[in-house]
Amino acid sequence: MSKTIDNAPYTAFHRRLALACSGGPLLDGYILSIVGVALTGMRPDLGLSTADVSLIGAAALVGMFVGGALFGVLTDRIGREVMYTAxxxxxxxxxxxxxxxxxxxxxxxxxxVLGMAVAADYPIATSLLAEWLPVRHRGRLLGQQIVAWYAGSVLAYVTGYAFLRLAGPGSWRWMLASSAVLCLVFLVIRRGSPESPRWLAAHGRVGDAVRVVEQHLGVRVNGRELMPDPAEAGRPGGLRLLMTPPYRRRTLFCGLFFLCQVGPLFAMLTFGPQILSSFGMPGGTVAETLGTGLISLVFLLGCYPALRLIDTWGRRPVIIWSFALMTVPLALLGIWPAAPAAVALLALCAYAFLCGGPNVLDWTYPNELFPTEIRATAVGVATSVSRIGAAVGTFLLPLSLTGLGTGPTMLIAAGTTALGLLVCVLWAEETRGTALGASPAVTAGPTAVTQRVPQPTR
Known part of the structure; x- marks a missing residue:
């Protein structure tokens, strides 16, 4: 593990790399949210049934399930840089x-296919970013990647609202095509981003690793410092290592808390207008779109206090209390399905704000809990597992609203969130201030004292 990288000063290089890596989450938020607005015009134009709407809403999430597992393993084998623009x-x-x-x-x-491409970007970009970041800034900048996700979601609803106002529901084709513009912007931003020195060293390219550190951080580093722990050499890599103790527990934790969080969340963002309509939101599709856009904005705002708390209070207490409090507004709407639209909007905004804790830890935890040789694989698997819940929730939500009603649908969402709370209470570890991918022998339990990285004196 590299103390030089862990203790390096935070520079313009890190800021630019963080911006470049935010492209995947921002595009994910945009692509998954814009379809919810586009469906308001797509449904009458193409004569879509409820099952058709569910299929279109869930297709990207199923693609993310496949892409996360497949491309995470591939990224650990062939490198982060190779797939960074493809x-x-x-x-x-x-x-x-x-x-x-x-x-x-x-x-x-x-x-x-879009879902596969987006899911591929998560293990590529977040692993690359984590392996370049100083330890004091790692939690904040990895957490900020999810801020980009919500920024993309808010941008999608603003764009969709503009299309609805200017060209009507028939502009749904332009809405779906508009994500190409954002992709081109980030293609330009990503030009010149370097390979991870930790990955280079782990694959025998120590000289290249030393060179990129000197080039981008302006400091000399001993090549041996970048090499993996000798105790970890010779272990089976890829998915097999994720399934060995104690990585098995960490793998289950990262996937399950992610699943329980995004199942209700993605369904809400994809079909937000339909949910608000079920509570009597007036004004037609434009008002419902604005209401869902407001909820997306609150999701974004909720990330900012969480970003501070994970570095001051700690990862474990933030994620546990967040899940506990997130359950309350969903349970309220389940018990009170006849709540006025204003109350429903307020409750959903409260849920969105409280989601900040798990949101900023979605990629922080898998990047911090696993070593370099399986870091991207772990991020990919966690993403894939989470998208099972997201795809199921997105597919079933419109069917549930129609078949079961609003109250039972919200109670199911509350129960899923409560399951996430249980997973965190049992398995969440404290990784604040730890060396990247610290040995599991050091962090064997949720309350264990982890291997801290000494901070440079000032």
Whole structure:
């Protein structure tokens, strides 16, 4: 493990890399949210059934399940830099093609491929960022990646609202194609981003690792310092290592808390207008779109206090208390399905604000809990597992609202969130201030004292 990187000063290089890596989360938030607005015009134009709407809403999430598991392993094998722009090119092509399609199966297929590309970006970009960051800034900057997700979601609703006002629901094709513009912007920003020195050293390219550290951090580093712990050499890599004790528990924790969080969350963002309509939100699709956009904005705002708390209070207490409090507004709406639209909007905004804790830890935890040789694999697997819940929730939510009603649907969401609380109480570890991917022998339990990185004196 590299103390030089862990204790390096925070520079413009880190800021630029963090911005470049935020492209994947921002595009994910935009792509998954814009379809919720586009469906208001797509449904009457194409004569979509409820099942068709569910399929289109869930297709990208199923693609993310496949892409996360597949490309996480590939990223650990062939490197972060190799795939850093290819996934954005795929997003550009799929976004442009979305403008021309009419068949439900074609739209669902493009959304599936988009989901694969977005999921590929998570293990690539977050692993690359984590392996370059100083330890004092790691939690904040990894957490800020989810801020980019909500920024993308808010931008999607603002864009969708503008299209609705200027061109009406028939502009849904332009909405789906608009993500190509963002992809091109981040293709430019990512030019020149370097490979991870930790990955280079772990794969025998110590000289290249030393060179990129000197080039981008302006300091000399001993190549041996970048090498993995000798005790970890020779272990089986990839998915097999994730399933060995104690990584098995860490793998289950990262996947399950992520799943329990995003199942209700993605369903809410994808079908926010429909949920608010079920509570009697007046004003038609424009008002419902604005209401969902407000909820997305509150999701974004809730991340900021959480970013501070994970570095002052700690990762474990933040995630436990967040899940506990997130359950309350969902349970309230489940018990009171006839609540006025204003109360429902307020309760959903409260839920959105309280989601800040798990949100900023979604990628922080898997990047901090696993070593370099399986870090991207762990992020990919956690993303894939989470998208099972997101896909199921997104597919079932419109069916549940129609078949079971608003109250039972909200109670199911509350129960899923309560399960996430239980997972965190049992398995959440404290990784604040620890060396990246500290040995599990050091951090064997949720309350264990972890291996701290000494901070440079001032």
């Amino acid at each position: 996934d954005l090119l795929v997003m550009v092509v799929c976004s442009v093609l979305s403008f021309w399609v009419d068949a439900v199966w074609a739209i669902a297929l493009l959304r599936f």
